[in-house]
Amino acid sequence: MTRSAIFVSVSPGERRIALWRQGVFEGAWIERPARPDGVGDLVLGRVAAVAPAMAGVFVAMPDAETGFLPESEAKGIDLSEGSILPVRVTRAAQGGKGPRLTAKVPKGTDVSGQAPCLIARGPDAAVRMAEAFPGLAVVTDDAAEAGRLRAILGLGRVGLVATAFDAEAEEAFAALAEPEVPLPNGGQLTIQVTRALTAIDVDAGPHAARDANAARALNQAALVEAARQIRLRHLAGGILLDAAGMPAKARAALLAPFAAALKPDPLASVVGLSGLGFIEVRRARLYPPLHELMTGPLGQGLATLREAMREARAMPQATLALRATPAVIGALQGLPGALEAFAAGAGHPLVLRPDPDAHRPMLEDVHG
Structure with missing residues (x-):
């Protein structure tokens, strides 16, 4: 379509x-x-701690959150502990780290509130x-x-x-949570995200593995798809791509095509070729990566809640229950408005059934 x-x-x-x-x-x-995620938010913050070793300060923000403001983003501004200043969020909290901030804000920003407080939401x-x-x-x-x-x-x-x-x-959309991405001729990308970096492996598949020309064609397709997946999944930081079926020295020829594939993404750039033959990419961190949002207790719970809403609309006479681990149920209960929105849309609340042995969240008909 x-x-x-x-x-x-x-x-x-x-x-x-x-x-x-x-x-x-x-x-x-x-x-x-x-x-x-807060990106683009204008906040009136208060310097909570000065971190000389990190060349910046930690800033107290609304909702008990703490952001980091580099000195380079606040030249000429008093950054002593307790100082009040308007800041803008330039990077969402992710990977266990708080948001990144800048003191470069629009002229005339309203700073009349009591810090810490939100001045204006970003788009x-x-x-x-x-x-x-x-x-x-x-x-x-x-x-x-x-x-x-x-x-x-x-x-x-x-x-x-x-x-x-x-x-x-x-x-x-669902495919973005999966580590495997199919490629032509039976090949695939495998994407593995760690705290330190993201590794992307290109598997040539049986046909390309036997034919050098087919391997080159597959690697070209893999570069285009890898660039697309990096952008779609909001992958960031250091990214290593391992091409298929090519000697390490020959992989230098892939740098220019990969740079061209990444060109539409202003956050990403090719760094070069490592000694082991990995293509190195750097992508700026801005928004939370999708794998952080789609997996984990809250991601699983909200996906099941979405499924429950579809079932409730298809079978309005049924009363649904969610059987899931206490972590999943606790995550849903801790997200303001989620369970209330389901109850309003379905016409009845979702019955919650904590089960430590539940391998995955499951929906049940209470009267079934």
Whole structure:
């Protein structure tokens, strides 16, 4: 199906945003409105601690959060402990680290509040994409979200539909949580994320492994797909790509094609070739990587809550229960509004059944 639009799918506690252009899936975001990533937020903060060894200061922010402000982002500003100053969030909290900040804020920023406090929210993903692609319509399946976006983007720009993500879009989005990505001729990428770096392995498959020309063609396709996956998954930091079926010295010829594939992504750049033949990429950290949002107790719980809402709409007479580990249930209970949104949409609350032995969250019919 050829499509070009920004699709916003809303479910309890979460909204997913997909950018499609000419039938190609080009962008993916997950947002929890009760816990926004904060990028672009203007905050009135207070210097909580000076960190000379890190060439910066830690800044107390709203909701007991602490951000880091490098000295290079606050030249000429008093950074002594207790100082009050407006800051803007330039990088979301991720990987166990707090948000990154800058003191470069618009002139005339209102600083009349009592620190720490929020001055203004940054734009969310749908608004950012709408500004970046002014020719694309924005389509959502939630009336309240349509009203919010129309107030920002204009009435004619935002459409309301029954379902924002069709089966193809759901499949494309779900695939971003999987480590394997299929390639032509039976090859695949395997993406492994660690705390230190991301490793991408190219498996040539049986056909390309026997044919040098096929291996070269597969590596070319792998570079294009790897660049796309890096962008879609919001992978960041150090990234190493291991090409298939080529001597380490010959892999230098892949640097220019990979740089070209990464060119549409302003956050990413090719660093070079390591001594072991890995192609090294650096990508700036900005938004939380999708694997952090899609996995873990909260990601599993919200995915199951989305499934529960679909079942509740298909079978309004059923009363559903969620059987899951205490960690998953606790994560849902700790996200403001998620379970309440399900109850409002389904017409009944979700029955919660903690089960330490549950291998994965499961839905049950209470009366089944």
